[in-house]
Structures are given as C-alpha cells and as structure tokens.
Amino acid sequence: MARKVDVRLVFQRRLKQARLTQELSQRDLGINAGLDPFVASTRINRYEKGIHEPDMATVARLAAALKVPTAYLFAEDERLARMILAFEQLSATEKDQLLKTVENP
Amino acid sequence: MARKVDVRLVFQRRLKQARLTQELSQRDLGINAGLDPFVASTRINRYEKGIHEPDMATVARLAAALKVPTAYLFAEDERLARMILAFEQLSATEKDQLLKTVENP
DNA sequence: CCTCGATACTACGAAACTCGTAGTATCGCG
DNA sequence: CGCGATACTACGAGTTTCGTAGTATCGAGG
Numbered sequence: 001m002a003r004k005v006d007v008r009l010v011f012q013r014r015l016k017q018a019r020l021t022q023e024l025s026q027r028d029l030g031i032n033a034g035l036d037p038f039v040a041s042t043r044i045n046r047y048e049k050g051i052h053e054p055d056m057a058t059v060a061r062l063a064a065a066l067k068v069p070t071a072y073l074f075a076e077d078e079r080l081a082r083m084i085l086a087f088e089q090l091s092a093t094e095k096d097q098l099l100k101t102v103e104n105p
Numbered sequence: 106m107a108r109k110v111d112v113r114l115v116f117q118r119r120l121k122q123a124r125l126t127q128e129l130s131q132r133d134l135g136i137n138a139g140l141d142p143f144v145a146s147t148r149i150n151r152y153e154k155g156i157h158e159p160d161m162a163t164v165a166r167l168a169a170a171l172k173v174p175t176a177y178l179f180a181e182d183e184r185l186a187r188m189i190l191a192f193e194q195l196s197a198t199e200k201d202q203l204l205k206t207v208e209n210p
Numbered sequence: 211c212c213t214c215g216a217t218a219c220t221a222c223g224a225a226a227c228t229c230g231t232a233g234t235a236t237c238g239c240g
Numbered sequence: 241c242g243c244g245a246t247a248c249t250a251c252g253a254g255t256t257t258c259g260t261a262g263t264a265t266c267g268a269g270g
Contacts, residue, residue: 006162006165007161007162007164007165007175008161008162011161053160053161055158056112056113056116056158056179057111057112057113059112059179060111060112069179069180069181069182069185070112070179070180070181071176071177071179071180071181071185071189072176073179074161074164074174074175074176074178074179075174075175075176076174076175076176077174079192079197079200079201079204080174080176080189080192080193082204082208083188083189083192083200083203083204083207084176084185084188084189086204086207086208087184087185087188087207088185090207092184095184095188096184098188098207099184099187099188099191102188102191102192102195102203103187103191
C-alpha cells in the first residue's frame with residue numbers, strides 16, 4: 001500500500017524538466033502561460049518548488065506553453081510519461097492504428 | 106487559439122465515468138479514496154459537478170480508488186485517454202517494446 | 211399513489227490555501 | 241568585483257475549499 005510517489009513531486013519534476021527542455025526561464029514560462037509578467041516568476045517558482053499548487057486551468061495553460069499534454073504532468077510512471085509524449089506526435093490514423101493493436105487482448 | 110476544452114470539464118467527465126465503470130456511489134468512491142465517510146458524498150459530488158477542485162493528493166487517491174492512472178483524469182484527447190488505460194494493462198516488457206516502436210521516427 | 215432508503219446535490223460560515231507585493235539570494239560572466 | 245538575469249521567499253489580503261447540516265431526486269415495494 002505504501003510506495004505511492006507523491007503526485008505533487010511528479011508534477012514539480014515534470015514541470016521543471018519540460019521548462020528546461022523548452023529552454024524557458026521560470027518568468028518566461030509564466031508569461032507564455034498568460035500570467036501577469038510581474039508575478040510570473042514568483043508563481044512558477046512556487047509551483048516548481050511545491051510551495052503552492054496551481055489550479056487546473058493554470059495547469060492546462062502551463063502544459064500548453066510547454067507543448068505537452070496536461071496529462072503528462074501527472075504521469076507517475078516514467079514509461080507512461082514517455083508514451084504520452086510519443087503518442088502526441090502521431091497522426092490521427094497512426095493513433096487509431098496503435099490503439100487497435102494495444103486495446104485488443 | 107480558442108478550442109481548448111476546459112480541463113476541469115474533462116476531469117469532471119472522466120471522474121464520473123470511471124466511478125460508474127467501477128459501479129461506485131459518490132459516497133463509496135470518497136470512502137475508498139480515504140475521505141471521512143461523513144463528508145465523502147459531499148466532496149465527490151462537488152468534484153463531479155465542478156463546484157470545487159480537489160488538490161493533487163486527493164486527485165491521486167481518487168485515481169487509485171478508480172483504478173486508473175492519475176494522468177487519465179486529465180487527458181483531454183479521447184484517444185490519449187484510451188491509450189493511457191490500455192498502456193497500463195501491459196506488462197513491463199510490452200511497454201518497453203511498444204515505446205521502442207513508437208519513439209523511433 | 212405513497213413511503214422509505216439510497217443516492218445526488220447545496221447554502222453557509224470556518225478554516226485552509228494561494229495570491230500579489232516587495233523584496234533577498236544566487237548564478238554566470240565581463 | 242559588479243552587474244543583469246534568474247531563482248527564490250516572508251507576509252498579509254483575498255480566494256477557495258472544507259465540514260456541517262441539511263434538501264431534492266430517484267427507484268422499488270406495499
């Protein structure tokens with residue numbers, strides 16, 4: 001029953017890592033996500049450090065600014081995280097095809 | 106730029122649907138997620154109706170009670186949602202194999 | 211039709227949390 | 241060292257969620 005890595009830690013890690021991948025400062029990420037430029041740095045910092053939790057709307061805007069699906073930021077399992085990113089790169093038909101093979105036992 | 110279905114609506118929908126799939130009442134879902142039995146019904150109801158937002162820790166416990174990955178509850182895209190559920194059913198080696206094929210352009 | 215149990219839902223004030231403000235600390239480089 | 245950019249934080253105000261205490265609705269049985 002134990003062993004559940006806190007989602008908040010997962011969120012922090014994925015947020016920071018995705019930001020660094022996009023080569024954005026905390027401030028610029030916040031601005032790109034539509035936050036007031038005067039508070040962008042402060043708020044992103046608090047989200048990455050786990051001091052505060054953003055609401056869902058903010059999470060979605062962050063994900064958009066980071067060019068990742070919102071779900072990615074909550075993927076505890078590393079393999080699932082990679083799959084989410086890879087899946088997004090596929091065309092609609094490729095997605096359908098992949099689903100067809102994976103969903104059938 | 107418009108067209109972003111609110112994540113909150115997605116969350117509400119997936120939460121409710123997953124609960125019905127597990128054939129749980131709002132109350133029982135809350136209890137299974139570790140909420141005080143006296144407030145379980147109230148709180149789950151508010152989450153499903155979008156009146157309040159649960160914090161991340163609560164979301165994770167809800168996902169566990171619903172037997173879905175936390176990320177699933179935030180998957181805006183229907184195909185991605187299905188993929189997340191299907192992916193979880195795979196063995197470790199199957200996941201690795203699938204990733205290998207999908208991650209290579 | 212009417213009641214009863216279970217399920218779904220809601221108003222209200224108290225408690226908990228995030229917010230903006232106004233900074234300080236640290237890092238990289240000339 | 242000094243400067244600009246980036247990272248980080250204490251504090252009170254404002255917002256949000258919380259528990260309490262219900263009411264509304266639905267479905268089956270009498």
